Amino acid sequence: MSRPETDPRHLALEILLRVERGGYADLTLDEILRRHPHIDPRDRGLLTELVYGVLRRRGRLDYVLARQCRKPLARLEEKVLQILRIGVYQLLELKRIPDAAAVNTSVNLAKRLGLQRAAGFINGVLRGLLRTQPELQWPDPGAQHLSFLVHACSLPEWLARSWLDAHGFDTARRLAEAQLQPAPLSVRCNTLVQSPEAFGQLASSLGLSWSRCRFASEGFQFESRRAFELLPAGSFQPQDEASMLVAHLLQPEPGETLLDACAAPGGKTTHLAALGGNRLEIHALDLHPARVELIRRGAERLGCRGIRARVWDMTRKPDWLASGSLDAVLVDAPCTGLGVLRRNPEIRWRRRAGDPARMAELQRILLDRAAELVRPGGRLLYSVCTTTPEETVQVVDRFAAAHPDFVLEDLRPLFPDWASLFDQQGRLATWPGHPELDGFFAARFRRIP
Numbered sequence: 001m002s003r004p005e006t007d008p009r010h011l012a013l014e015i016l017l018r019v020e021r022g023g024y025a026d027l028t029l030d031e032i033l034r035r036h037p038h039i040d041p042r043d044r045g046l047l048t049e050l051v052y053g054v055l056r057r058r059g060r061l062d063y064v065l066a067r068q069c070r071k072p073l074a075r076l077e078e079k080v081l082q083i084l085r086i087g088v089y090q091l092l093e094l095k096r097i098p099d100a101a102a103v104n105t106s107v108n109l110a111k112r113l114g115l116q117r118a119a120g121f122i123n124g125v126l127r128g129l130l131r132t133q134p135e136l137q138w139p140d141p142g143a144q145h146l147s148f149l150v151h152a153c154s155l156p157e158w159l160a161r162s163w164l165d166a167h168g169f170d171t172a173r174r175l176a177e178a179q180l181q182p183a184p185l186s187v188r189c190n191t192l193v194q195s196p197e198a199f200g201q202l203a204s205s206l207g208l209s210w211s212r213c214r215f216a217s218e219g220f221q222f223e224s225r226r227a228f229e230l231l232p233a234g235s236f237q238p239q240d241e242a243s244m245l246v247a248h249l250l251q252p253e254p255g256e257t258l259l260d261a262c263a264a265p266g267g268k269t270t271h272l273a274a275l276g277g278n279r280l281e282i283h284a285l286d287l288h289p290a291r292v293e294l295i296r297r298g299a300e301r302l303g304c305r306g307i308r309a310r311v312w313d314m315t316r317k318p319d320w321l322a323s324g325s326l327d328a329v330l331v332d333a334p335c336t337g338l339g340v341l342r343r344n345p346e347i348r349w350r351r352r353a354g355d356p357a358r359m360a361e362l363q364r365i366l367l368d369r370a371a372e373l374v375r376p377g378g379r380l381l382y383s384v385c386t387t388t389p390e391e392t393v394q395v396v397d398r399f400a401a402a403h404p405d406f407v408l409e410d411l412r413p414l415f416p417d418w419a420s421l422f423d424q425q426g427r428l429a430t431w432p433g434h435p436e437l438d439g440f441f442a443a444r445f446r447r448i449p
């Protein structure tokens, strides 16, 4: 076993407990990895796998555990439950770890934390699972649709019901299974400092394996996180391919004045600046001061000019911007984030049934405020990283009904290479699983001149 302070299972437990108390998996993992820069690369890989795997597959793990434990899981001590999940994850999903090692490391972890009695219990549960594993039965996908989505696909029940109602079983299952997979390591090449071709050559010269994204011309996928360490910090921005498409949909032209109404941490703001060749004026606003700082830092790192980052609550009209004065506005709205569960696995356990409707109401207000600022003939782009009907088509339909001076644009003729990514009305609607993109939705309106 590794030394306690760098043992991947010990660190995974620490992170899972912090996430349970409200932390974000990616930020907490980054912080722990920064604290232990010399951790062995294989342990680093196992730690990442355990944290993301346990969070993604918690529903599956708990289904199995509930069959092995006599006590209801809700009555177990939090640390004991998380150690059990880490153990079961290795037994069920990590074939490279021998069963005995999965059991022993879990028991030793409990002992090391002074949980002597629980160590015996953990041993009994995991060894019991090993004996009964061959008979383990998952709900039947042919007959028990809801149970299958909840237990085999690890969805909270409200979300499983909502996806079943909205899409039917086959699509809901495909979506749920895709969200159990790790997200690709995708980055946007910063075209302000090099062409995509030069970026690819640079990556090859550093010994990195990469491929180009299918739709975003500046998108790359890497096989290893080493890419993030080896490539110059200003040469790229980690970003999902679906998110890269959004800035393109606004079609910024050099010389224009734009508003990015919900801009932090600035992935799309800096992309817009690059698409405009650093010849745009971009007002980049966000509610949270610490996040606005991230926009500034990102813009500096990537060499973006013309970005004015500022704290502002966009439920109120920005008082320094004149009505009808902006060429284009992006509202990349706060949302439930259910399209990016691959990257933010804890979200599935945090959201509640009423959240899509609550977020949709906030989005409606943000869009109304943003619309006032668009000049006649200007564009208004609404985007979210979720797939719920409330936050996508229903928001857009309500906006269209309330704003007869805006028309929904069919984006298909403008982006013919992306035809498969648009719905029947020419709105972007991507899903994990078809194709390999995060779940994003975007619709563009034009203000009647």
Ligand SMILES: C[S@@+](CC[C@H](N)C(=O)[O-])C[C@H]1O[C@@H](n2cnc3c(N)ncnc32)[C@H](O)[C@@H]1O
Residues within 6 Å of the ligand: 261, 262, 263, 264, 265, 266, 267, 268, 269, 285, 286, 287, 288, 291, 312, 313, 314, 315, 332, 333, 334, 335
């Ligand atoms: C989906 S994120 C934006 C991501 C960003 N566009 C990017 O690409 O990096 C939504 C953002 O909206 C911000 N936000 C939430 N409520 C807001 C409000 N009332 N006014 C302005 N920003 C808000 C959040 O702080 C969050 O940073």
